[in-house]
Amino acid sequence: MSDEESGWHLTESDPGVFTELLKSLGVPYIVDDLYSLDPDSLAALQPIRALVFLFKWLPQSDTEPDPSLSSGSGAQYDPDFPGFFAHQVVNNACATLAVMNALGNIPSLPSGPQLQELFSFTTGMDAQTRGLVITSSDWLREAHNALSPPSAISLDGLGLPKTSEDAYHFIVYMPAMGCVYEFDGLKSHPIRHGVYEEKGEGWIAKAREVVEARIATYPQGSLEFSLLALREDPLPIIQSRLKQLQDAGRGNDSEAAELFVRLSNENSKRERWAFENSVRRHNHLGFIHALLVAMAKAGKLQPAAEGARTKMQERIARRKEVGMDLDE
């Protein structure tokens, strides 16, 4: 089914968007950017429920290697996986599909009734059918589409050449039944990467190996990627611990001070996400029009247009030098 026929809009893949989706699904988890896989960075974010690796190949790279099975530590397809695994049936739904593959394998997941119903309805189905059920789920599609810019001026269906703003490819790594699993909606089955030890970092240690091995299989500079962590929302935990300390008269000691810092960081992050989502979802047509009219009335539109023409010519000249396609 084409993206246009499916009614699923392409969404951005940033933590604020994912967290908003989780909220609308009634799941008290958040998604954060991971800038590093080192133990200290990850420890600060525990408990982490799943890692999401998103990437796209850059134009100059060669044909895709299939590095999932190259980590050498007994990675193999698991066609008999009893947990949740759905195929990606519509490209634009890729972000939500990855989230579903992660959430579907978290035991005792707190969630809203619609999500619970969806998971129980799809019990025992094969991956393709699950993918189709997810894709035809109206309420889920609406929750997904609510994250993207309004479709009043959607470019779908206008037949414009696709730019490199295409969808990322999403892969979920998480623990299931004592092993680290890889869920890739474009692969036929989940991939089992082997057992992990409960002690210390737990499954994260194994997952780190797998992800680093994967990244290493791509030629230098050929990959654009991000790592995200799906984790429990720390805000209520910080708040209740702080209250505990304050009630015990320890509101001024170092633990409380540290918690205040974390609380303040979390809050400003949420505010930033709320701001970005608000701007992202808004139809800016009226604003754009009003800004241009204001520029015109102030006599600034003509000079700005002249400047814009010059900039465009410079840009075209630079790209011709470098030999790039303008529509990139």
Next chain:
Amino acid sequence: MASATILAFKAGRAFRREGTNFVDHSSEKGAIILQKGEDELLHLIWRNRSTNEVEEDLILFPGDASFVKIPQVTGGRSYVLKFSSSNQRHFFWMQDASISRDDEFVKNLNLVLEDPDRIPVWQIGSSSQPQASTSQAGSSRSAAAPSGTTPEQLAQLRSLVQSMSGNVPQGEPELSLNDILTPENLIPLFRSHPDLVPALFPHLPPDLPTQPSEEVMQQIISSPQFRAAVRNFDQALRTGMLGGLVRGLGLPEEAGTGVEAFLRAIQEQASGEDRMETD
């Protein structure tokens, strides 16, 4: 502007025998010619190829007429032009020497009857010139083929698209709105015109986590999300298809045909409002 021939093919007329369902072919040699007239309307003309006289000139509204085969007539080359708006019926029969081109002519005719801005598509190997001889040298106007097209045909197609409806082909853009609505251009404007800022508040997202202010507005115009929206709108304008949308902004339809046209219309709108204010 003289009439432009969109397509043409050899065809004779046929007439219903009074009181019966029989349709008699008239043996006169003719041609059906589809033209965009000087009146900007779509004309279907039947010209007698022997006398060169136009004996039928029908004005057709988009989607109203269709050219349908009459299967009951032997030979399989009889068609009727029918209308959803009336009971009019005009009968024709294909006169091209080769029956193999009938489908192509009829398909393209119906395409254009449905939407006069459609460009007919001709199969490779068939000449891109309509078979019927017409005094309008309109043959180049119907050239369009998906693959195996020569550079000359591509050039013809490009100029055809440009001449048709003010559509600018997807070539290199002259300027982008993203280079106009920059913080460098807008922040000084907010400073020099402080009244502008609160006047813009109603256009801001209604669910911002903080109250609107000049600082918030600066954050918005610098944000990747707003810049993406401008880029989105810029690309949509370049398709030339936003005529309907821009009417909602009080602009003429012409403003939706491209970025330059949009900016011109804004300039006009701003001057008009200024004039009103000084009355």
